[in-house]
Amino acid sequence: MDTPFDRFRAAVMADPAIQQHLADTTDNSEFEQRAIAVAAEGGIELAPADLASALKPDPLGLASLLSPPRLEAAWPPRGWLPSHVAPESGFAVDWTHFAGATLDRPFFAESIRDARALPFNRAVHYRTGFDTFVTGTDPDALAPAGFIFHMSRCGSTLAAQMLAADPANIVLSEAAPLDSILQIPLMVQDAPFETVVAAVRAMVLAYGRGTAGKAQRYFIKTDSWHIFALPLLRAAFPETPWVFLYRDPVEVLVSQARMAGSQVAPGVVPPQMFGIDPAETHLPGDEYTARVLASTCAAAIQHWDQGGGMMVNYHTLPDALFTRILPHFGVEIDAETRTRMEAASRRNAKDPNAAFKQDSAEKQAEASASLRAIAENHFAGIYTRLEELSASSPR
Numbered sequence: 001m002d003t004p005f006d007r008f009r010a011a012v013m014a015d016p017a018i019q020q021h022l023a024d025t026t027d028n029s030e031f032e033q034r035a036i037a038v039a040a041e042g043g044i045e046l047a048p049a050d051l052a053s054a055l056k057p058d059p060l061g062l063a064s065l066l067s068p069p070r071l072e073a074a075w076p077p078r079g080w081l082p083s084h085v086a087p088e089s090g091f092a093v094d095w096t097h098f099a100g101a102t103l104d105r106p107f108f109a110e111s112i113r114d115a116r117a118l119p120f121n122r123a124v125h126y127r128t129g130f131d132t133f134v135t136g137t138d139p140d141a142l143a144p145a146g147f148i149f150h151m152s153r154c155g156s157t158l159a160a161q162m163l164a165a166d167p168a169n170i171v172l173s174e175a176a177p178l179d180s181i182l183q184i185p186l187m188v189q190d191a192p193f194e195t196v197v198a199a200v201r202a203m204v205l206a207y208g209r210g211t212a213g214k215a216q217r218y219f220i221k222t223d224s225w226h227i228f229a230l231p232l233l234r235a236a237f238p239e240t241p242w243v244f245l246y247r248d249p250v251e252v253l254v255s256q257a258r259m260a261g262s263q264v265a266p267g268v269v270p271p272q273m274f275g276i277d278p279a280e281t282h283l284p285g286d287e288y289t290a291r292v293l294a295s296t297c298a299a300a301i302q303h304w305d306q307g308g309g310m311m312v313n314y315h316t317l318p319d320a321l322f323t324r325i326l327p328h329f330g331v332e333i334d335a336e337t338r339t340r341m342e343a344a345s346r347r348n349a350k351d352p353n354a355a356f357k358q359d360s361a362e363k364q365a366e367a368s369a370s371l372r373a374i375a376e377n378h379f380a381g382i383y384t385r386l387e388e389l390s391a392s393s394p395r
Contacts, residue, residue, distance in 0.1 A: 018038055019097060023098075072127065073132060078209050091130040091180075097115065107157075138205065142217070158318060164344070169215065186272070234308065250364060253286060290377070
């Protein structure tokens with residue numbers, strides 16, 4: 001038998017305007033008042049006690065494991081974006097309402113953290129099964145205008161934040177749900193290529209719906225290891241151009257030694273993705289990091305013949321965004337937009353409240369002789385080839 005909350009939820013999910021109204025508050029008491037008023041308008045007697053259980057904090061996410069959300073028969077309305085892929089339910093996709101917030105943060109994880117904290121999202125859950133997700137459609141969803149691949153610590157966040165300075169742009173940065181879909185070939189033995197491509201296309205288009213419905217263009221900054229999945233993304237979006245950002249490997253190694261990224265932490269990203277035997281994860285830190293980075297750059301070179309690509313050296317940024325990247329993506333901007341983007345380039349991309357600081361000389365001075373030897377050993381020929389491709393015409 002349906003409870004008052006079940007009837008309330010059904011009424012809410014039938015009306016996107018009500019969803020936006022309820023999602024547009026961070027205050028529990030205000031949400032409760034709005035929810036009870038919405039229910040009353042629909043003839044539903046919803047009491048505070050009916051909401052209390054739904055709003056109960058669940059920081060570890062145990063509730064969805066013990067009592068998984070039911071699987072819905074279609075994509076939710078606009079305003080909802082994929083927030084999690086649940087492998088325990090056969091790659092079911094959880095959606096979260098963003099209350100009209102734009103995707104312009106340095107990392108998607110920041111956006112989803114804020115959205116999940118909304119009382120509406122704690123109370124109302126939406127999950128679609130894999131088949132429903134893959135076959136879901138939105139005729140107004142934007143296809144990406146460009147993919148930004150990168151070596152790591154080489155200006156990809158800077159480029160993404162400059163693009164995000166234009167309110168006409170959606171900029172998706174390192175979204176975990178996309179990562180989960182791109183890693184299906186590693187998790188599911190003999191997964192059909194066509195099925196994975198369809199899932200990748202669905203995930204990318206789901207974010208291309210935006211949240212406020214005003215976006216004109218859409219860009220994706222991938223995780224660094226997604227360069228290995230470039231054939232999947234090219235198969236899903238063969239017309240979308242891409243760039244690969246890289247940097248002097250000595251400087252990247254110094255940055256990673258200061259604070260290691262997830263891709264060089266053994267066990268976080270499967271080492272076999274980088275062509276590293278799991279038994280070799282005991283390698284010294286700088287050695288393992290160098291192998292990961294070199295493999296990443298080698299993959300970009302290997303995929304050059306996929307077409308649509310451009311190599312861009314970190315040291316040519318931020319000017320290269322205007323002189324090379326935007327033209328490669330087929331984007332023209334006006335003077336006002338360029339001013340916004342230039343202002344964004346003067347801020348620390350990962351901490352917009354701080355000013356950008358050029359640190360290449362500092363990193364070069366910090367590099368030890370042993371680290372330079374490691375860079376020379378693992379990047380012999382690779383960096384030179386990246387520079388050659390950067391100077392060549394885009395494929």
